[in-house]
Amino acid sequence: MQSFPLERDGLVPVYVQIRKRLLDRITSGDLKAGDLMPSEQEISGTLGVSRMTARQAVKSLCDWGIAYSMRGKGTFVSPVKLEKNFRQAQSFTEEMNALGFRPSSQVFALKAERAPTEVAEALKAGRNSEVIRLDRLRLANSKPMGIECAYLLHSMCPGLIHVFDPQASLYETLWKQFGLSIAVADEIVEVGLPSAAAASLLRISRNKPVFLFTRVSYARRGHSMQAVEYVKSTYRGDRYKIANRLTRAKLKLAGISV
């Protein structure tokens, strides 16, 4: 643990500073997988904070799966490596940037229309709700990766048609222009064969398997969680794969298995 003093100016909570120091020791390799981390008492004494504050820092690392505690023994660094490319609710743009590819898009539809039944139901909107439809071919390093057909609730982002830059990230635009931050998304993944139009755009033959995604994204707006976006995507099977980390359900006592 570095011993230079913590900042008590109230700008950054003390437990966040402690957590950052612990994370730095893990990412720098000073603390390796399976290593014993400093105990709560030790942190408390070294940095001059109460044990509960030290505990708050350690516990949040455990909540994130970066460490785990064993009663009576101590807290250890989790041996399962942290990998960046586990799919989060991030946009194609962010995902490709994280993987080191250069993302781009070709917009071939951007217009307002009545929500199809399937879309209206998924977004829990009225049958005749107006949506903005955005069809894009997605490319990484100029090679076609997939097609995305997005439906956005017009009421949540009025005027998107006029302010949207075809090369910009949709999620970034939603945030900067409309204050919408996509917090969670439910996604169904299926396999299939591409439609004739999709095969042509993706430059593959129609008998090549593809990923089919159906996604509903939710934004936190004030204190309500609002369905904002419905997307159907087709991605090339030879250029795309999904990495998932599966974790055992946490809840059994409570009767809900999350």
Add this chain to the structure above:
Amino acid sequence: MQSFPLERDGLVPVYVQIRKRLLDRITSGDLKAGDLMPSEQEISGTLGVSRMTARQAVKSLCDWGIAYSMRGKGTFVSPVKLEKNFRQAQSFTEEMNALGFRPSSQVFALKAERAPTEVAEALKAGRNSEVIRLDRLRLANSKPMGIECAYLLHSMCPGLIHVFDPQASLYETLWKQFGLSIAVADEIVEVGLPSAAAASLLRISRNKPVFLFTRVSYARRGHSMQAVEYVKSTYRGDRYKIANRLTRAKLKLAGISV
């Protein structure tokens, strides 16, 4: 909040009891999505616990995504429904049971062999490690769903070949016979076309797209996380889909995006 007293016998922590009461109010519909939950002070006063204990109960609900807090306003029930069928690190058996199907298996290989290079690397075991290979056709309601080819470290489950019941759940056997509890698994999902053998077993033609899973499962044994199982699976694309819940990365301040 029910007002009958909490049990202070130390068997069940007080904050777990409080959490259970809050969860009961949510699952029973007493508290609906978007509703304001009782404040920490209110819980503290009503149940006669300290505010920090009440807070611990509320915070764990927030950690699980069941509720969310806003400073100055209160804590609200999260509007996104809890669904049971989001893929966890559960076995085929558990998954099919949860979906209401009747799972079964046909074992067509169960033998000890030297780990192939790919398997040895994934399990972080020596080149000549002995593994147990278990090939199974998986069926739901007697219809073929997929093929799983599992490699298990022999050192972690010696004698599995003799005690394994072909109709039992592998994970259940690992737990009951060897004390191995699969805690986390990393999975790669790809799409492809089935091999001739796979197509025949799955009773599909070779041009039907399939899911290809590659999975490494880890068990917590003592205080170390040990790779135990390497599985390659082929699942029928017309009978299988994946439901994922994607959540925004929590960490930005700390410099790690989990």
Add this chain to the structure above:
DNA sequence: CTGCACTAGATGTATAGACAAGTTGATTGT
């Protein structure tokens, strides 16, 4: 050498209090 008791140290739980900071609505002064 075996086995039991004890101890030091670790996390888990619980309490009581304090202050900071954000929200909301009522009150008060202009």
Add this chain to the structure above:
DNA sequence: ACAATCAACTTGTCTATACATCTAGTGCAG
């Protein structure tokens, strides 16, 4: 009528303490 202020209530952070429970080692009695 309007605007600024204040009061009450919320969550967020931090401290100091206490006891429970589990682990691992030490040492002593047998």
